[in-house]
Amino acid sequence: MKIVTVVGARPQFIKAAAGSRALRREHTEILVHTGQHHDENMSEIFFREMGIPAPDYNLGIAGGTHAQMTGRMLIALEEVLLGEKPDALLVYGDTNSTLAAALAAVKLDIPVLHVEAGNRLGTLSNPEEVNRILTDHCSRLLFAATEDAAQKLRGEGLGDRTHVVGNIMYDSFLHFRSLPWEPDIRGFDGERIDVPARFYYMTCHRQENTGTDEPLREILLAMNSLDAPTIYAVHPRNRERAARLCRGGGLSNIILTQPVGYSDSVHLTQNAVKIVTDSGGLQCEAFYAGVQCVFILDYPVWPETMVGNRNQLAKPLREDILAKLSAEQTIDPDYRPFGDGHAAEKICDVLREVTL
Numbered sequence: 001m002k003i004v005t006v007v008g009a010r011p012q013f014i015k016a017a018a019g020s021r022a023l024r025r026e027h028t029e030i031l032v033h034t035g036q037h038h039d040e041n042m043s044e045i046f047f048r049e050m051g052i053p054a055p056d057y058n059l060g061i062a063g064g065t066h067a068q069m070t071g072r073m074l075i076a077l078e079e080v081l082l083g084e085k086p087d088a089l090l091v092y093g094d095t096n097s098t099l100a101a102a103l104a105a106v107k108l109d110i111p112v113l114h115v116e117a118g119n120r121l122g123t124l125s126n127p128e129e130v131n132r133i134l135t136d137h138c139s140r141l142l143f144a145a146t147e148d149a150a151q152k153l154r155g156e157g158l159g160d161r162t163h164v165v166g167n168i169m170y171d172s173f174l175h176f177r178s179l180p181w182e183p184d185i186r187g188f189d190g191e192r193i194d195v196p197a198r199f200y201y202m203t204c205h206r207q208e209n210t211g212t213d214e215p216l217r218e219i220l221l222a223m224n225s226l227d228a229p230t231i232y233a234v235h236p237r238n239r240e241r242a243a244r245l246c247r248g249g250g251l252s253n254i255i256l257t258q259p260v261g262y263s264d265s266v267h268l269t270q271n272a273v274k275i276v277t278d279s280g281g282l283q284c285e286a287f288y289a290g291v292q293c294v295f296i297l298d299y300p301v302w303p304e305t306m307v308g309n310r311n312q313l314a315k316p317l318r319e320d321i322l323a324k325l326s327a328e329q330t331i332d333p334d335y336r337p338f339g340d341g342h343a344a345e346k347i348c349d350v351l352r353e354v355t356l
Ligand code: UDP
Pocket: 010, 011, 014, 203, 233, 234, 258, 259, 260, 261, 262, 263, 265, 266, 278, 279, 280, 281, 282, 285
């Protein structure tokens, strides 16, 4: 088949690294980068480091409101699809790029394949929730990462299109964890950072936690009071606020860095004392690594991780974060809700078996 894959944001590059490798063994893939994430640290480093094929199209669409971004993508993607006339369109996750691509394709009667289908937070106040729901309902094939996600799809009447394949991020995680680690972590001024022997790893970039000073200050105060430094890999959108709060507040136990590459993120995860994040992807990776995670949001993205204190929800409040960080975790090594790290191959197996 000729398959157009659309990516646009960091977590999608990480998934496409595993997906493209497997797809290209049997199919012709045309890769489209919408441009949603576009700079060196948020995009190019992943293509280079993870061996993702260069995009055939780069639409250069970033910024603006949700409607502006999604609308511009919809128009540009329709043109690509009209020109390429693919047999199918494949999308990952839940970004505006995912939704725009699915909508453009379904209206042209091109079958949509959605990887990481069925995740639900249960609230439309999360901007990605509507992207997940609409994309799933536009799709011909739904590849769920977990049984829980498949259950949600069945509950919405989509069971006959659903296949549980495991989490494709786990494929990438296992691959990069097995490679040697040569850290290349940079501070805001580009200076190389030495990784301390003991450290906490943190990412935090959601609007709820970083849109104003107060929640981020609370999170930083909690991290600053810990028994080892925190490496905080800062999303470009919070850079100014994080720098001001840390430097202005004398929070010297926090090491601010530029976004790190995937190998660095995987190995920081694997070697951290504990992880604090509001990233759905990183909470899963903490789970794979067996490292305890505190997730700063009101609802879990991956409920499967919320067992034995391996992942706990916290409010963006210092006391709550510290209380959750001090809890012990239990690990059942036989509990593997995310599959076996061969999701990409399982997707290809399904594509071989079904007629679209
Ligand atoms: N990640 C990375 N570098 C960083 C921060 C995160 O490579 O500086 C990786 C992380 O390991 C995970 C993914 O990016 O695999 C998560 O992406 P993001 O937080 O942007 O998206 P979300 O998980 O919130 O959808």
